[in-house]
Amino acid sequence: MHNAQELIVCEHCDSVYRRRTLARGEVADCVVCGAVLERHQWLGVDAQFALIVAAFIVFVIANVSPIVTLGLSGMTAATTLWGAVIAMWNDGAQVVAFLSAMTLFFFPLSQILIFGWVLWFARDGRRAPGFAQAMSALVRVKPWSMIEVFMLGTLVAVVKAHTYFDVVPGPGIWAFGFLTLLVTLFSSHDPRQLWDITREARA
Amino acid sequence: MNAPPRASELGMMSCHVCRLVTAYVDDPHAHCPRCGNALHVRKRGSIGRAWALLAAAAIFYIPANLFPIMRTQSLSSKDDNTILSGIVELWRAGSPGLAVIVFTASIVVPMLKFIIMGYLLVSVQRSSGFVAKQRTRLYRFVELVGYWSMLDVFVVAILSALVHFKILSRVEPLPGVVYFGVVVVLTMLSAMSFDPRLIWDNRKSQ
Ligand SMILES: [Zn+2]
Numbered sequence A: 001m002h003n004a005q006e007l008i009v010c011e012h013c014d015s016v017y018r019r020r021t022l023a024r025g026e027v028a029d030c031v032v033c034g035a036v037l038e039r040h041q042w043l044g045v046d047a048q049f050a051l052i053v054a055a056f057i058v059f060v061i062a063n064v065s066p067i068v069t070l071g072l073s074g075m076t077a078a079t080t081l082w083g084a085v086i087a088m089w090n091d092g093a094q095v096v097a098f099l100s101a102m103t104l105f106f107f108p109l110s111q112i113l114i115f116g117w118v119l120w121f122a123r124d125g126r127r128a129p130g131f132a133q134a135m136s137a138l139v140r141v142k143p144w145s146m147i148e149v150f151m152l153g154t155l156v157a158v159v160k161a162h163t164y165f166d167v168v169p170g171p172g173i174w175a176f177g178f179l180t181l182l183v184t185l186f187s188s189h190d191p192r193q194l195w196d197i198t199r200e201a202r203a
Numbered sequence B: 001m002n003a004p005p006r007a008s009e010l011g012m013m014s015c016h017v018c019r020l021v022t023a024y025v026d027d028p029h030a031h032c033p034r035c036g037n038a039l040h041v042r043k044r045g046s047i048g049r050a051w052a053l054l055a056a057a058a059i060f061y062i063p064a065n066l067f068p069i070m071r072t073q074s075l076s077s078k079d080d081n082t083i084l085s086g087i088v089e090l091w092r093a094g095s096p097g098l099a100v101i102v103f104t105a106s107i108v109v110p111m112l113k114f115i116i117m118g119y120l121l122v123s124v125q126r127s128s129g130f131v132a133k134q135r136t137r138l139y140r141f142v143e144l145v146g147y148w149s150m151l152d153v154f155v156v157a158i159l160s161a162l163v164h165f166k167i168l169s170r171v172e173p174l175p176g177v178v179y180f181g182v183v184v185v186l187t188m189l190s191a192m193s194f195d196p197r198l199i200w201d202n203r204k205s206q
């Protein structure tokens, strides 16, 4: 029997491979079904932690500052992400308000906080308290975080509104843009690598 | 190059959550020794669950397209838009590029999800050995693009929050957008329930 850590099983077709060390930028693909087995993790733990801290700050800015401001004959109206959630709730679309709050606020925020938590300890090669639960939560939450879609949605809304109103982009839109960039950067990183590079702390 | 062995042939299994490779255990209540999540060779009840969620999504898809998703009100006019009429309006307003993006996210992607998921489920139930690699690719495509269909839902949310100029101009969400949001979530859940490894199990011909 091989050491379990040496093996990797393709998640899409169940083929077994011996893991190998990947060079910078290298991606190991499954020869049977073409799925990505694993990618070279080019960001170190410290760099990832720094990026998560940056993501947290940008996330706060994105949530408190107006995304866009509209002008119509002297009147102005601005909205934040929460403004959009509250508007949907008050206008009878509570399901949409709930979905937006979860996919644009709670899931991304918990992703940032949980990842930050495990990375903080992983910097010394340690596993954070609740490591197993935290790692499982990260895997489960990932598909439900929709910052990128919201970014594109904002652009579409701006173009639609532009026909009738004066549109002034607010700081929120830049924050969401930057957040989208960070999400893209992290998308090539599998947090599950932390299982390999950390050890259970012994008291 | 020879095809690598499959975990099921080697008597191994891999944790669906943390990817730890372990020896096969028969116990349905087994837990991963590393992350503590339930261990199973394939996602449980995969086909039944994926079908049920897909059927539910298809039912909600009808009102999502028939009912208007957004009302634009001004002093002189009241305009209800469905998903399709909103796209036509965007095209006419001089943004054909964005109209194509919204059309892709709101119409093409959900349609493709229904067709692909239906095809994958039927082919797995028939133990088809046909183009397994391509079918796995189709599954990855569905997983990758699925959540972009939320685009229109977010557009309505932002416009409803922004356009609040008392009687002068006002945008409100209409029931269609709720149904559409539900469709996106149900199709995502359906795709997540499906286990692509089933494509490679019990193939009739190789
Ligand atoms: Zn594979």
Ligand SMILES: [Zn+2]
Binding pocket: B015, B016, B017, B018, B019, B020, B032, B033, B034, B035, B036, B037
């Ligand atoms: Zn596990």
